[in-house]
Amino acid sequence: MRIAVTGSIAIDHLMVYPGRFAEQLIEGQLDKVSLSFLADELDIRRGGVAANIALALGRFGLDPLLVGAAGVDFAAYGCWLRSNGVDTGSVRVSETRRTARFVCTTDADQNQIATFYAGAMTEAKEIELEPTARRAGGLDLVVIAPNDPEAMLLHADECRRRGYAFAADPSQQLARTTGEEARSLVEDARYLFTNAYEAALLRDHTGWSDGDILGRVGTWITTAGADGVHIKTAGRPTLRIPAVPTSGVADPTGGGDALRAGFLAGVAWGLGHERAAQLGCALATVVLESVGTQEYQLSADDLLGRLDKGYGAEAAQDLAPHLVRPV
Template sequence: MRIAVTGSIATDHLMVFPGRFAEQLLKEQLERVSLSFLADRLEVRRGGVGANIAFGLGLLGLDPLLIGAAGLDFAEYGHWLREHGVDTGAVQVSDTLHTARFVCTTDQDQNQIATFYAGAMAEAAHIDLAAVTAGTAPALVLIGADDPAAMLRHTATAHRLNIPVAADPSQQLARLDGEQARRLVDGARWLFTNAYEAALLQERTGWSEQQILDRVGTWITTLGADGVTLARAGCPPLPVPAVPTGKIADPTGAGDAFRAGFLAGTAWQLPHERAAQLGCALATTVLESVGTQEYKLIPADLTARIEHTYGAGAARALEARIVRTL
């Protein structure tokens, strides 16, 4: 099962503020915030949700097709992705613009304030999903955060071609109007949000939780340290606890890693709960490294994490596939 991943390709500038944002925000002055946070660490890393998810799928041997727009500085990044199992043949490289930039500051409570510069991502809407997948239609297309026009175009094309869609609007929900949000979600086989995005999605679409569930296959909500919840219309929600860790280095990219693990599990035709457990194990692995693509997957480590959290049965169910892949 081949997965196409559409979404942003970016360079991450990750900073750490050794205090708490909440202590600097005055409730009565929120309408006119003007703050500067003195960071004590800066890491420049590869990122972008599309590239991050494709990277994780590549490590797991899925040969993902990355579809997105990058800048004239993409050569080294593209080589890195190909070395890690990602097909970059459908990446459109701009002649004039630089690759998008994600600038993020994290405080000591793991809260984040971020700014995203689109750069070459603005050209993603020029990509024709039908053309770049002609002859090798993927079994699934993930629509990740990207230029909004590209997200809408890719979604419409996938539905027209009868290719199942995993909708993952994430950060771009803030830029979408109600009609756009409804078009991205309606008919998706998988819907990914975090808890805040779940509430924002309901506000944007005007649909209740039940109305959204009636329009998608499975809605996966990530809950940070509380794990994830899988929900389907007519079924009780299925909670899956997170894989614990005592050494969080950087939360950036953990959600993307979960998506990669979960989608790999579904590609291997694992039960949804097992796929979510694999996703949670990958997410924790990323939490323990700085940057979104700096982690390594070691079969014994991954299996041990799964066994410690979910038991020997889960470890046995996943071990053969993990060892064979890695």
């Protein structure tokens, strides 16, 4: 299955604040906040939603195609992605801008305050999918992950025009969309990914009910943190997949991307939604227990052990034939 993953390619600057943001927020003064948090730790890591998803798919041996815009400083990052099984031949490298930056501070309660600098990502709207499809001999699925908002709309439109199946993952960019744009991003998607808050935001922006949305997409996957994943398909009962227990969250950044990658890997292997979501939940715990979104280490045995612990021996046995190489 050839999967093209479109979206952001970024460098993450991850900081840790040992206190609690909430203790510094004063009721009645939130309209004029002026705060500075003294961080104890700083990690600079490779990131970006599309790159995170593509890297995980690459580690599963699925040869994903990364489609996005990176900066003049992309050379080393590109080598890293290729060494992890990612095809970077469709990455547009800017001649003038630097790769996007994600600057995020996490407090003692795992709350986050972040700023995203788009940089070269603004050039993603210049990318068409057809050359990638031609080079790959066709595309079975296009993932439309958070990106330059105009690029996301253009990719969704091109998928509909050319008949490419696509997964819509509007995520953080929902906050910047109008109702018409939000409807355009998800209309006709084979898969729709949101978290619980984004699901409410999507309903608000589109004016659609859950039933309206399910009438326009194939399958709607909603992540619910410690409560796992809820999967809805029109005419079927909601499938609820509990989260895999974790030994402790080191950094929440990238957990959602890992879940999406695991789910997509399961789909690529022809597994049902239940097994695909279970794999996604298991991989998410690995990322949550690591600092950064791509530096996690995992063997097939470790991942199967997490699946066994979370869902039982049958789930691990069903996935074992596909996990023939280290992740």
